[in-house]
Amino acid sequence: MDCHDKSQIGKESGKSGDESFPRAALAGNPNVGKSVIFGLLTGKYVTVSNYPGTSVEVTRGTAKLPGGNMTLLDTPGVNSFTPMSEDERVTRDILLKERFDAIVQVGDAKNLKRVLMLTVQLAEMGNPFFLVLNMGDEAASRGITIDYEKLAGVFGVEVVPAIATQKKGIDRISKAIRNPMKSAFSLRYNEHIERGIASMEPLLPESGISKRSLALMLLAGDNSLVSWLNSEVGLDVVKKIELIRQEVDDHFSESLGYVISHERVRAVEGVVRQVMTTETVRKTSLAVRLGSWSMHPVWGLPILLAVLYAMFVVVGQFGAGTLVDFFEETIFGNYVNPWSEKIVKALIPIPILQELIVGEYGLITMAITYAIAIVLPITGAFFIFFGALEDSGYLPRLAIMMDKIFRVMGLNGKAVLPMILGLGCDTMATMTARILDTKKERIIVTLLLALGVPCSAQIGVILGMLAKVSLAGTLIWGGTVIGVMLLVGFLAAKVLPGGESDFLLEIPPLRVPKITNLLVKTLGRIEWYLKEAVPLFILGTFVLFVADKIKLLEVIERVTAPIVVSFMGLPAKAAESFLIGFLRRDYGAAGLFKLAEAGMMDGVQIVVSLITVTLFVPCIANFFMIAKERGVKMAIAMSAFIFPVAFLVGGLANGILRGFGVTL
């Protein structure tokens, strides 16, 4: 959930990279600490979490190092430079299409074998690089010792041990980045493959990586290269290359990609045996045991419930209760609003302008009050809680618990990650859908995020309102929203073409969240929220103000009355909340919050209105993100589907609840 990176969507943030500086890129396996090191070298914060796939885009920054500045790139993690998903492709394409003076390979010291699989490929690419072995503390606690000197000797590049979260090794990295070396390590493959490489090399174009490396990727059957190659050398040469590939392929019963990585594994295992020793560590730490319990078929459930309950306490009771009371009643009720009213009335003699600022639909009395006094405290509480959850490594374990449920919707446990991230910010989560392998899954996740996953700002307001209704009301709301998502997901899975992908997800170790990272991350997200949401709140309020003045609001309320009042059984004024809910549904929810506070809705009405607004498209930004990631047509089609469904479900819920005479 890299909410505050929103400004960089669509392009890599190019603003802080000066092209005249030497250039370096961070690359490595997922979840090994590339973003931490990037942050330490550039002073620029990139969201750091404890699950693979936190970074799905490239971030650029300037590292101020002894001896001059450098442009540094942080890339999404990969397990192979022959990409298997969109985010992996981003990294390979960067290495292919750009030139770097240095590549910094970051690896997890306790997973040396997987690190060196990439090292072998980097050596083949022929770029100057060096290796950082991060998380030395975790490796040591598992009884792993690595002979760094010997490893450096094998590959002919510098190997720097590091513990990035404690800033250990950073000095050496900032020196090593000046003197990277081309690796002397060269793996000789099976003779058929070598012959294939030799005949392919003359046909290949110049690029950021060596022809040998490019040939190996092509032999491995990397189709993502074809369109690039087509534009570089033309269709005829591409056909020749494919012929060579097929000729080599005929010599093996297994796929060439597999044969190549098998040879790499064998070579890497030889190196690992030379440089790494493992002592058996007998005691299992509490974190390891807790990590096991949290994905246990039986114990996992009480842990999940405990996490949900903790969220309810932190966000619903503390955030929406204590904090909102304090901000709304004390700060805004007693000070900000009365004072600004006095000041405005004293300074501005024109009544209509007074009303614009402090009236019923006033910028301060409505927009700022909603944004700062109601939504911000709740969202802030959520950001802290959610950040802790992200950094603990619990989220991938949740994916294990929910895999079966997600299969109903044509997805698997891997899709749990973007969906849960949607609880933070649906817009960013829409982008994270890239970690999924098939287009079908990305579409389903995007649709479900837009349809039913309430984002932090909204979930807070909703929990705050539901806490005052009843547990039954909360369950009806949750059950309805989840039911609609399951149904829509199920149908979408049936209707959409395309297959399901494999569930294969790396589970990071459980870690104690670092307070500093938690604070920086939360502050970054709050800043994002203020920048992103407040202007829309102000715009929405202004629209309401104008609509009210020209009596349009009355018309809208009259026109929508058959739906809002008759079908959904809500007060006519709820139409206002739905109207601003089109901009941001948390803003709509905040309007409903006020209605409920004013005692204008009973329990059933609150639940019905919340169901409806939860099923709205999250916000304008989310709409644009869908358009960017999935195309404008898709964004419009999804919206055209979602809004009617929201009102339909709300109306049905009303009919059923009233029909059975339920009171909440």
Next chain:
Amino acid sequence: MSEIHIDEILEAVWTEMEEGRDAVEGVLDIAEVEEKHEALELVKKAGFLVETGGRLKLTPEGERRARLIIRRHRLAERLFSEVLQLETHHIESNACTFEHLLSPEVTESVCTFLSHPPTCPHGKPIPRGECCEKLKPHQKPLVMRLSDLAPGDYGRIVFITPKNHARLDRLGSMGIMPDSVIKLHQKRPSYVIEIGETTLAIDSEISNEIFVRKV
């Protein structure tokens, strides 16, 4: 009339007997030979079968031979369905060919390789062979699916039979390859395995495609 005809008749008799039937018509219905009556006569003449009043009965020698044919057929089915993952119609036709070809030694090897499976894919019993009787209750099967390991067990990967190449490449990039040792951490709610210091959640489908030798 060849040996194959004898085999086919005996196979049909065995199959009918399993269902509790012994009528001549039933056997002739399912026997996959031409000139069924001549074939039946031949089998009777060879001393594998006796007919009394339209009902058939295997002689001890006939039963021994039928048992081996059925065993070869059903082991072949299992091999094709699980290891090679052939489609159903291929399984049947190929198993019918294989049952006549497999030598006793190869049959034993296949049976051991499949860890002496008790039933064929259709759930019918596979007659036990000599190799199965040698198998003591404690003896480890040679190769088993990852999904047949008990949680907490370690297995060395012997081979992987993925549905597609992409899956194999992906597994390979995570270090899941023949010769790697993996630990099965749990089976529910999802399969979780450990390889080195990496913990991975995987599809149950994938765990069916990874064959390991328990270590």
